[in-house]
Amino acid sequence: MTRRTRARPGDGLLLREEILRAAEDLLIEAGTEEALTLRAVAARTGVSTPSVYLHFADKDALVEAVCLRVWDELGRLIREQSHGDPFRALGRCGRAYIRFALGHPVQYRVLMMRPATTEGVPPAAAACFGHMVAVVSACVETGILRGDPETLALGLWSAVHGCASLLIAQPSFPWPDDLDAFADQCVRMAGFGSALLSRLPEHRVPAGRVLAAELDALAERVT
Amino acid sequence: MTRRTRARPGDGLLLREEILRAAEDLLIEAGTEEALTLRAVAARTGVSTPSVYLHFADKDALVEAVCLRVWDELGRLIREQSHGDPFRALGRCGRAYIRFALGHPVQYRVLMMRPATTEGVPPAAAACFGHMVAVVSACVETGILRGDPETLALGLWSAVHGCASLLIAQPSFPWPDDLDAFADQCVRMAGFGSALLSRLPEHRVPAGRVLAAELDALAERVT
DNA sequence: ACCGTCAACTTGACGGCGTCAACCTGTGTT
């Protein structure tokens, strides 16, 4: 293991960055969080194990720091999709979200399926959520959705998160061949469902027969 | 730590059962999977640590055995809700699913958010999924849903799973006060969304303005 | 009544993990 040339005073942050990169790489290569060992990270960085503690309070802090980067990237992705017609933008955001999650399964799992280690929402996560609320708000303004944008956004988020996380965590379920199409179906189900639900009275499900007939008529008119 | 009275030959399965119960209790009390130590399980059972290996190949096998019990209970719960009008039964199943998950957060996390350790779907999980497919099939027969029941069921499952898992794994999100109402909203969003989506042509989202007007008209007629 | 047998369990150890207290070592300042 080649030793790292010692940093000069004031350059402490360099090692912090190297450690973060090493941790992220390890996570991706091994494909599981259990492989993210402080010893492995230190070895890969060319540094002794306890040196990690100079820059991160403990292992959880390191993992969390890796997570923060992912939140940033996810937020950027969502913002990129937020232009144009709000309802279509909502669909693009959902698809981008799922694509991102499936493209970074390990990070997504660490990010969203770990027991919460710290209290409160990390700022990067809050920003990410804020972008989604913004898109939903635009939908409310155009009238396609109705209700509190934050609650609506949480519902939509939970739908796309369900699709992504189930695909990641339960690969042995009898998934259809075309996963993209399935993800698409989930996203649209959430969007249409939210739009329809916005207009129905709470706590009353119309009789299946009536609803089916009305939906048929609607579908015929729309197409 | 009081020692357990030694089992008589042929009674080996007794210890297996005791270990399983101890593991489940530990999981619930500690509230996190990390507390599920072979040493802790053995101590609680009043037995030496390696004795666990007499009945479980390794720690993963123990955890998986605990999971199987949960699958069984979840399946039973879903079957209980499957009577009566299919579309309403679907809603009851979704609500029961989320209630169950929120009532057993640790087990649900272990069950659904762990990296898959073994290949293939455990039989209990397949049975559980089968019950959901049956309810969806009934919905297809009555005409409220359309399409392949298995794919529809996966979409609905992913929606309720998203709601449950997000609530469990991200308690610091800005959730509304009334979680039951939120879960309800997610379930109905999935049901209505599926029903509506069944009837719309693939890969074409109607313009937001048109869809909004049609939904308004529909809502007025249904209420 | 004794005895060998074998399932059921224990002992003791190994290597790897996160973490910490104590020590070293170069670099920039005076």
Next chain:
DNA sequence: AACACAGGTTGACGCCGTCAAGTTGACGGT
């Protein structure tokens, strides 16, 4: 040239999963 201190290293502790080897005690056969 002496010093101070940021930026590391060494060595150890206790806990973890796991395993090879030894122990114990109920039971069937004589």
